[in-house]
Amino acid sequence: MKYEKGVKKMSKSKVGKYVINESDVQIIIKDVMKSYYTGDIEVRALNGINLKIKKGAFKMILGPSGCGKSTLLNVLGGLDSPDKGEILINFDGSMRDITKFSKDQLTLYRRQKIGIIFQFYNLIPILTALENVELAARFSNIENPKKKSIELLTEFGLTEKLDHYPNQLSGGEQQRVAIARALVKDPVLILADEPTGNLDTKKSNDIYRLLKNMAVKYGKTVLIVTHDEDMANKYAEKHIFIRDGKIIKSEEVAHKIIYNNNNN
Ligand SMILES: Nc1ncnc2c1ncn2[C@@H]1O[C@H](COP(=O)(O)OP(=O)(O)OP(=O)(O)O)[C@@H](O)[C@H]1O
Numbered sequence: 156m157k158y159e160k161g162v163k164k165m166s167k168s169k170v171g172k173y174v175i176n177e178s179d180v181q182i183i184i185k186d187v188m189k190s191y192y193t194g195d196i197e198v199r200a201l202n203g204i205n206l207k208i209k210k211g212a213f214k215m216i217l218g219p220s221g222c223g224k225s226t227l228l229n230v231l232g233g234l235d236s237p238d239k240g241e242i243l244i245n246f247d248g249s250m251r252d253i254t255k256f257s258k259d260q261l262t263l264y265r266r267q268k269i270g271i272i273f274q275f276y277n278l279i280p281i282l283t284a285l286e287n288v289e290l291a292a293r294f295s296n297i298e299n300p301k302k303k304s305i306e307l308l309t310e311f312g313l314t315e316k317l318d319h320y321p322n323q324l325s326g327g328e329q330q331r332v333a334i335a336r337a338l339v340k341d342p343v344l345i346l347a348d349e350p351t352g353n354l355d356t357k358k359s360n361d362i363y364r365l366l367k368n369m370a371v372k373y374g375k376t377v378l379i380v381t382h383d384e385d386m387a388n389k390y391a392e393k394h395i396f397i398r399d400g401k402i403i404k405s406e407e408v409a410h411k412i413i414y415n416n417n418n419n
């Protein structure tokens with residue numbers, strides 16, 4: 156088994172845990188493949204993804220529609236399983252391959268270790284803002300779930316909205332609740348799939364600023380899929396460009412390909 160430079164010292168113990176010497180690595184993705192089938196027709200959504208992400212990284216994932224961005228987030232978040240490859244996640248110093256997890260382990264991983272933010276917020280409509288966040292906190296077994304939920308919602312400027320239901324909140328407010336819900340469980344990874352796809356420019360800026368601030372304040376690793384390259388350039392320095400299920404290494408080349416693609 157080969158790893159990139161700097162993580163070669165990783166060794167595999169008998170229980171399938173990897174002890175890493177480079178404690179600042181959060182994710183290693185190795186040769187990940189994922190296909191979907193419509194009848195006999197194969198769509199290769201991920202076609203050999205290799206990636207190393209540092210702890211505390213704040214990265215944008217860009218690429219044309221259908222290139223595999225959401226599929227990549229889904230396999231990272233344990234919502235879907237790759238056909239091949241390894242996804243090593245650093246859990247407090249030990250790297251574990253989540254593709255080897257049992258169904259129950261994956262459920263716990265999703266519930267307790269991953270914060271996911273969606274374009275359409277996905278709040279539970281019959282629960283208030285506070286209850287939405289508190290439910291996630293209770294599922295992940297953290298201490299003082301209600302207190303922590305109130306603290307985060309207050310920090311996100313939603314003190315007056317704790318008892319509001321999602322349909323009584325604006326899009327930007329719903330997304331702030333969704334971010335609080337992702338963060339409250341103290342996850343190892345926050346994944347956001349076009350979190351501002353449904354918001355105007357001002358609200359998009361508010362959401363990106365909030366994501367960036369909380370990533371820094373709480374030391375979280377954050378991966379965000381976006382179509383908005385201007386916004387991506389404003390909040391992150393280096394991006395991950397994907398095309399046809401593969402990561403394009405060079406930003407310059409990626410820019411050209413996206414440009415050409417839009418003009419075909
Ligand atoms: N559940 C599924 N069943 C069949 N095909 C799928 C499924 N999910 C994704 N695909 C296909 O896999 C490819 C990658 O899809 P994915 O959703 O990851 O793209 P994307 O980069 O997120 O696109 P967009 O920017 O439009 O959201 C596409 O060709 C898509 O049609």
Ligand SMILES: [Mg+2]
Nearest residue numbers: 224225226348
């Ligand atoms: Mg998508």
